[in-house]
Amino acid sequence: MQQLVNTALGGLTLGTVYAAFALALVLIFRSTRIVNFAQAPMAMITTFIALSIIDAGYSYWIGFAAALLAGLVLGAVIERVVIRPVEDKPDINAVILTLGLFITLHALAAVIFGNRFRSFPAPFGLRGLEVGGTTIRLTTSGIFTIVAVAVVLLLLVGLFRFTDIGLRMRASAYNPEVARLLGVRVGRMLTLGWALAAVVGSLSGLLIASGGLVHPGYMDSVVVYGFVAAVLGGLESPVGAVVGGLTLGLSLSFVSGYLGSELVALAALLILMLVLTLKPGGLFAVAAARRV
Template identity: 70%
Template sequence: MQQLLTTLLSGLTLGMVYAAFALALVMIWRSTRVVNFAQAPMAMVTTYVALTLINNGVSYWVAFVAALLSGFVLGAVVERFIVRWVEGKSEVNAVILTLGLFIVLHALAALVFGSSFQSFPAPFGLQGFRVGDTTIALTGFGVFQIVAVVIVMLALLALFIKTDIGLRMRAAALNPEVARLLGVRVGGMLTLGWALAAVVGSLSGLLIAGGSLVHPSYMDSVVVYGFVAAVLGGLDSPHGAVVSGVSLGIVLQVVNGYVSPALMPMAGLLILVLVLLVRPGGLFSRTATRKV
């Protein structure tokens, strides 16, 4: 029973890590209709910004805010000066561009910050809570991860459903020509979408890095499972990304603990294939099928 509880709680915190990254992908998709494969190295760069400040004596929370702000600026700059050159053209162009940006940011980070492993602090404890004589596999930082991801999910839902800005962002992404006719500044909305998505991505980078080691490729292992979680939930669904991320994390931890760690990638692929065979748009997709 103790092993099962430990496995489930470990899966919960791991799933929240996947959900955090999936939320960044959902944000960029809903606001620009682009799958940003460079989301991970963009988050990695902002995490190094925070680490540099912390190593120079700045408090964790000041560095935390600075990383989010740098993510906002980085996202806006990438959209305005790089992605905008391929907007309005084939969607494949944007995908290829973000893959190229993935490689470039990795190389630049290695040159600027170095390739060595560096310890990143956590704002809360990394030891499990004690209940009587038992230590459960849920840490103070794990609770922070859960709360942060839930808050971001609710904020994204409120942005796209309750606010005029969210409506304008979706209109600019879905039909820019009509949106322009209705007075929407499409370019500004796309820039804002990239900037806000980069903020969410920066948060995911900080949550993943807390209490562990960072290096230019530290988020690469999360990219695959985060992308799987986003697709499983439906790229249009923030709550789908969180539910799918948590579910994926728990399933993978069960496979890790009771079957074999080597089968975790296979399990993730199998889940993705099975779900997409049943619901190609994702579990929480609201896309309606047109009937002739």
């Protein structure tokens, strides 16, 4: 029974991390209609910025805030300098550029920060909580991760459902020509979308690094699992991203705990194939996919 509880709690924490990354993918897709494969190295860069500040003697929270601010700036700059020139071209052009960014940012991080493994501090304790004299697999840092992702989810749902800016961002992504005719500053909305997505991505990078080792490739595997989580819930739905992340995290945790860790990647692939076969738009899709 204890193993079951610990496996579920470990999956919950892991799923929350996947959900944070999936939220960044969903945010940028909803606001720009682009899948950003460079989200992971962008988050990695900002995590190293936080680590550099912390190593310089400043508090964890100053580094945390600096990473989020760096993500905001980095996302805006990338949209303006790299993505903007292909804004009116086919969407595949921007996707290919994000793949190029993936490689470029990896190389830059290796040059600037080095390839060695470095320890990243945790905001709170890493010891499992005591419940009834038994240590369970849920730490204070894990609780912080869960709360942080829940807050981000609520903010994103509020942004897209109840604010004028959220409506303008979605209009700019779906039909920029009509949005311009209605007075929407489409360029600014796309920049804002990239900037906010980079902030959420930076948060996911910090949560993943918490209490572990970081290096330029430490988030590479998260690209795969975060993308599966986003597709599982639906690239249009922030709620779906969280549900997809939690579902994936719990599923992979049970596979690892009871069948073997070597089957985790295969299980993720099977889950992705099953969802794309039965419901291509994701579990929270609200409209049927259009065929051209």
